[in-house]
Amino acid sequence: MNILVCIKQVPGSNKVEVDEKTGVLKRDGVDSKMNPYDLFALETALRIKEVQGGKITAITMGPKQAEQVIKEAYMMGVDEGVLISDRKFGGADVLATSYTISQSVKKLGKFDLILCGKQTTDGDTAQVGPEMAEYLNIPHIANVIKINEIKNDAIVVEMDMPNTIERVNIKFPCLLTLEKDIFQPRLPSYRRKMATKDQAIMTISFADLEDQDIMKYGLNGSPTQVERIFPPAVNTGREMFRGHAADLAGTFSDKLIELKLL
Amino acid sequence: MGTLKVNQHLVTPENLVELVKICPFNALEDNGGKLEINAGCKMCKICVKRGPAGVMEFVEDEVKKSIDKDLWKGIAVYVDHVDGVIHPVTLELLGKAKELAEKVDYPVYALFLGHGIAGEAEELLHYGADKVFVYDKEELKDFRIEPYTAAFEDFINKIKPSSILVGATTVGRSLAPRIAARFRTGLTADCTVLDIKENTDLIQIRPAFGGNIMAQIKTPNTRPQMATVRYKVMNAIPRNEEVNGEIIICEMEASKLRSNIEVLSVRLKEKEESISDAETIIAIGRGVKSEKDLVMVRELADLLGAQIAGTRPMVESGWLDAKKQIGLSGRTVKPRLIITLGVSGAVQFAAGMNGSDYIFAVNNDEKASIFNVAHYGIVGDLYEVLPELIERIKLAKEA
Numbered sequence: 001m002n003i004l005v006c007i008k009q010v011p012g013s014n015k016v017e018v019d020e021k022t023g024v025l026k027r028d029g030v031d032s033k034m035n036p037y038d039l040f041a042l043e044t045a046l047r048i049k050e051v052q053g054g055k056i057t058a059i060t061m062g063p064k065q066a067e068q069v070i071k072e073a074y075m076m077g078v079d080e081g082v083l084i085s086d087r088k089f090g091g092a093d094v095l096a097t098s099y100t101i102s103q104s105v106k107k108l109g110k111f112d113l114i115l116c117g118k119q120t121t122d123g124d125t126a127q128v129g130p131e132m133a134e135y136l137n138i139p140h141i142a143n144v145i146k147i148n149e150i151k152n153d154a155i156v157v158e159m160d161m162p163n164t165i166e167r168v169n170i171k172f173p174c175l176l177t178l179e180k181d182i183f184q185p186r187l188p189s190y191r192r193k194m195a196t197k198d199q200a201i202m203t204i205s206f207a208d209l210e211d212q213d214i215m216k217y218g219l220n221g222s223p224t225q226v227e228r229i230f231p232p233a234v235n236t237g238r239e240m241f242r243g244h245a246a247d248l249a250g251t252f253s254d255k256l257i258e259l260k261l262l
Numbered sequence: 263m264g265t266l267k268v269n270q271h272l273v274t275p276e277n278l279v280e281l282v283k284i285c286p287f288n289a290l291e292d293n294g295g296k297l298e299i300n301a302g303c304k305m306c307k308i309c310v311k312r313g314p315a316g317v318m319e320f321v322e323d324e325v326k327k328s329i330d331k332d333l334w335k336g337i338a339v340y341v342d343h344v345d346g347v348i349h350p351v352t353l354e355l356l357g358k359a360k361e362l363a364e365k366v367d368y369p370v371y372a373l374f375l376g377h378g379i380a381g382e383a384e385e386l387l388h389y390g391a392d393k394v395f396v397y398d399k400e401e402l403k404d405f406r407i408e409p410y411t412a413a414f415e416d417f418i419n420k421i422k423p424s425s426i427l428v429g430a431t432t433v434g435r436s437l438a439p440r441i442a443a444r445f446r447t448g449l450t451a452d453c454t455v456l457d458i459k460e461n462t463d464l465i466q467i468r469p470a471f472g473g474n475i476m477a478q479i480k481t482p483n484t485r486p487q488m489a490t491v492r493y494k495v496m497n498a499i500p501r502n503e504e505v506n507g508e509i510i511i512c513e514m515e516a517s518k519l520r521s522n523i524e525v526l527s528v529r530l531k532e533k534e535e536s537i538s539d540a541e542t543i544i545a546i547g548r549g550v551k552s553e554k555d556l557v558m559v560r561e562l563a564d565l566l567g568a569q570i571a572g573t574r575p576m577v578e579s580g581w582l583d584a585k586k587q588i589g590l591s592g593r594t595v596k597p598r599l600i601i602t603l604g605v606s607g608a609v610q611f612a613a614g615m616n617g618s619d620y621i622f623a624v625n626n627d628e629k630a631s632i633f634n635v636a637h638y639g640i641v642g643d644l645y646e647v648l649p650e651l652i653e654r655i656k657l658a659k660e661a
Contacts, residue, residue, distance in 0.1 A: 036578070063289065063302035090266070090289070091305025094451075098443060121574075124469075124590040124610070125451035127439035130407075134443035139407050139522050142436035156526065162431045163344050164528050166404060171522040180584055219264070219305040223484040224448035226306070229470065229477050232609050232634060240639040242628075248642045249650030252622065253658055255638055259620060261542075261599045262566070262658055 001054030003045045004111040006101065006129070007038040007073060009066040010122040034069045037117030039185035040178045044147065045115050046077050047183055052150055055079045057108065061089065061101055067201050074196035075188030082108065086205040091219030094123070098131030100217055103209040105136060113155065114175040118143060126177065133175040140175040141168065145182060264322040266299055266310070273297045277314040284313050331424070331462055334485040337363045338371040338423035339391070340414070340438070342431050346382040351429035353389045353498035355491060359427055360390035360499060362458045371395060371423055375413050377403035380511065387507035390499055394509045395421065401519035404528055405433055409519040411440045416514045418445065423486050425464050427456075430490040442488050448481035449488040452590055454495060454613050464489060469590060469609040476609065494538055494596040494617060535569060537586055542568035542599045545588055545615065546576055549604015549625060549644055553581050558648055559603065565655050571595065573611050589614040603644045607632025624648070 012031035045056045058073035060066050061084040070081035084104045092100060105111065114133070119126035126142070133140035141159050149156040154171045160179060170176075206217065215221060241251050256262040278297050282290050289302035290309060297317070309318040337359040342349035352372075359370045372391040374383055376398065383394045397413040414437065418426075426441075428434040430452050442449035454476075455467035463480050464487045470477035481487040537543060544563045550556070556570070563570050571586045571593075588595055589611040600618040605611065607623070607630055615621070616635045623636035626643045633639040640647060 063300045065288075065302075085301040087299055087301055087303060089301060090299070090303030094439070094449065095442060095446065098439075119591060121591060123451075125439075126435050127442070127449060127451055130436055130439035131443040133407075134411075134440045140436070140440075141407070141523070143432045160432050161344065161405065161528075162342065162349055162433060163347075164530055166528050167526045168406070169524040169526055174522070222448075223446065223481050224450060224479050225482060226470070227465075227478045227480050229306075229475050232469075232476050232612065232631075234634040235637065238633065238637055238639055240628075240633065240641060242641045245642055245646035246650050248640050248647050249654050252638075252640055252647070252651050253654035255622075256599075256655070257658060261620060262655065 001048065001052040001113065002109075002111045003048060003054060003056045004105065004108070004114045005038070005041050005045045005056060005058045005073070005078065006114065006116045006132070007042065007058055007060050007069050008035045008120050008122075009033070009060065009062050009069045010035045010120055032065065032068065034072050035117055035120045035122075037119060037121070037178075037180060038069075039117075040180055040182050041115040041117045042073055042076050042078065043183045043185040044178055045113075046186070048113070048147075048150060054112075057082060057111075059084065059101065059104065059108075061085070061097065061104075070201050071196070072188055074199055075193045076186055077189075077192060080202070081199070082202045082204060084204045088206040088214065089218045091222060092217065093222035093224045094125055094127045094131060095223055096217055096219075096221035098128050099135055099221060100209075101128070102132045102135035103211055104204045105132070106210060107204060107208055110173070112172040114138075114173070116175065116177045118177045118179055129175060129177040136173075136175070138173045138175055139170060140177070141170055142177045143179050144176045145179045147182070264320055266303065266305065266307070267319045267321050268297050268299065269317055269319055270296065272314075272317045277317055281309055281313050281317060284309055328483055329485055331485065334422045334424040334462075336369045336371050336421065336423045338373055338417075338421070338426045338486075340426065340428040340434065341372050341374040341386065342429040342433055343374075343376060343379070343382070346376065346379040348382060348385065349429060349431060349493070350498070351431060351491070351493040352386075354493070354496040355427045355429060356386065356390040357499040358456055358491070358496040362425070362456065362464075365458050366460070366462050368424065368462075369393060371421060373414065373417050375402050375410055377401075380509075383509045384505070387505040387509070388501045388503070390502075392507045394507065395512050396509060397512050397514065399516075399519060401516070401521070404525040406521045406523045406525065407436060407440060408521045408523070410437055411444065412518040413514060414441050415444055416518070417512065418486060420512075424462050425458075425487045425489070428488065428490045430492040434490055438488055438490050445484070445486065447484040447486060447488060448479075449490070450479045450481075451490050452613070453489045453491050456489060456491070456496075463487070469613045492594040494594045534585070536593070537569050537571045537588065537595050538593050540569040540571075540595065540597050542566050543588075543595055543597045543601070543615075543618075544568045544570050545600055545602045545605055546570065546572040546582075547602065547605030547611075548573065548575050549606075550576070553579075555645075556581060558652070562601075562648065562652055562655070565652065565659070566599070566601075568599075568601075573605055573608075602632055602636070603648065605632050606630050607635060
């Protein structure tokens with residue numbers, strides 16, 4: 001069983017803000033971490049390997065420092081790690097990102113199963129998994145909440161739908177995006193950390209990809225354009241109350257009564 | 263479209279430091295006195311606009327071949343449903359589509375995929391659709407990605423809609439990206455505001471970069487333009503008794519509806535209280551310090567007949583079920599009353615609740631962003647205010 005897990009490095013907090021006067025992004029020592037949803041994808045891969053055997057590759061895209069999430073994946077038990085990194089990929093939107101990753105996956109060879117977290121905490125779009133599946137020409141299931149059975153040629157999973165739960169048999173190769181809490185992710189092991197600290201990380205850049213049309217990557221390959229960024233609107237009509245707790249509580253309940261909310 | 267270039271001859275030790283600092287994504291590096299752009303670059307061009315003049319330059323590439331926008335007309339809405347029971351987000355999107363369509367004199371289309379659903383199509387005409395395109399096929403009985411994508415593709419090729427709106431349900435979020443990739447077009451997730459320009463470019467606004475920022479996004483060179491919108495963000499129009507729209511039954515090659523997915527069973531989810539439908543919500547954030555304090559929160563919730571929901575950290579700490587999370591990675595809510603307790607109010611959260619009728623916020627930090635969306639801001643310690651408030655409400659209820 002050849003399993004690929006897609007992971008991403010995301011900002012450690014939501015502290016990125018826009019300066020209201022200049023419109024410039026402010027960063028206050030933004031630290032980074034692995035996208036928390038990806039931990040569920042890694043754990044799922046490790047559990048499948050425990051039963052079926054095989055190899056797990058983790059792949060990420062980003063600047064050089066994104067290697068950190070590959071190292072964390074090694075500490076959890078992943079066999080190989082790949083970083084997709086090139087200035088030429090700068091400014092990529094969802095589509096260009098998905099295309100770049102799928103081109104890199106093709107370069108790595110054939111996978112039976114590709115696993116992704118359900119979304120990232122920085123973009124929150126949940127789109128890269130399904131778009132990759134399209135470019136790899138394989139079916140996908142999003143929002144998988146349970147894995148029922150792993151067969152030689154297929155996997156049986158339950159997917160979360162608006163009002164129902166669908167249990168489906170999907171043939172390999174396929175891509176799944178996994179819901180939070182499908183399994184409890186294991187902690188990185190110190191022993192593995194020591195054992196993998198010098199383990200190589202393969203790097204893929206533009207020159208390695210089959211499709212050499214630069215217009216399909218980075219900003220050029222991105223159909224969406226950010227026209228402007230701005231701080232969220234402030235509700236200027238608001239009423240603010242300050243003072244002692246007892247007075248505040250009084251004002252609060254009076255307002256609720258006045259607005260017929262009580 | 264283009265690339266960023268460093269004019270090395272203009273780099274000085276001073277402006278190098280300035281430029282490294284100015285990039286919000288740490289994408290500019292000092293490599294032994296040489297300024298280099300790394301793969302973290304998001305092409306925001308702040309270094310060009312705000313940096314020392316001329317050092318960073320944006321070089322325009324050849325002008326991209328622009329598509330003929332006149333060939334693409336109409337605003338389409340994907341009909342989200344289970345066995346013909348239409349998800350209300352669909353009606354909300356039809357309302358929005360109608361508003362946008364009137365500005366550019368476009369028709370409103372609804373795309374209805376499924377099996378045994380044709381009888382439900384007429385209802386869509388009452389909510390603003392001018393034409394409903396129905397693909398009623400056995401292969402489309404249950405949601406499976408390949409046949410649904412194929413039918414959607416068939417519709418786009420035949421009708422050529424300029425914009426497509428899809429509800430950000432679990433189905434919509436799985437299907438829309440597949441379509442966007444197939445047509446190599448833009449898809450903007452979870453839009454909170456939608457408008458349209460005279461040239462038919464969709465104006466799409468959503469929170470971005472995971473931070474306290476909104477981004478206005480356009481898809482200027484490709485069609486169709488695609489956007490997903492969550493339930494309870496837009497408003498449906500009141501049901502129109504008279505209809506003069508049209509229902510069109512569509513045919514396509516059965517061979518295109520093949521799938522590698524076999525649906526083994528479909529079961530209804532247990533009916534659970536959804537925060538999306540709650541009339542009153544108490545939302546808690548990191549200002550609530552300990553899990554045992556939820557007792558106090560529960561008391562207030564019971565008095566108001568409210569559901570308890572919260573921010574992502576509350577869910578991550580295990581105090582709340584994931585289904586009770588408000589925000590972009592949780593649910594969107596639009597209750598009559600929401601009271602936030604110790605919530606700082608990141609955009610991620612605010613985008614999921616700022617459509618509520620009345621927003622009361624309690625936070626001891628006067629500068630907390632939650633006060634930017636609140637209608638009534640109570641600056642105080644929730645541990646002092648809450649017990650008093652509970653007493654007041656009890657008294658008021660007894661009176």
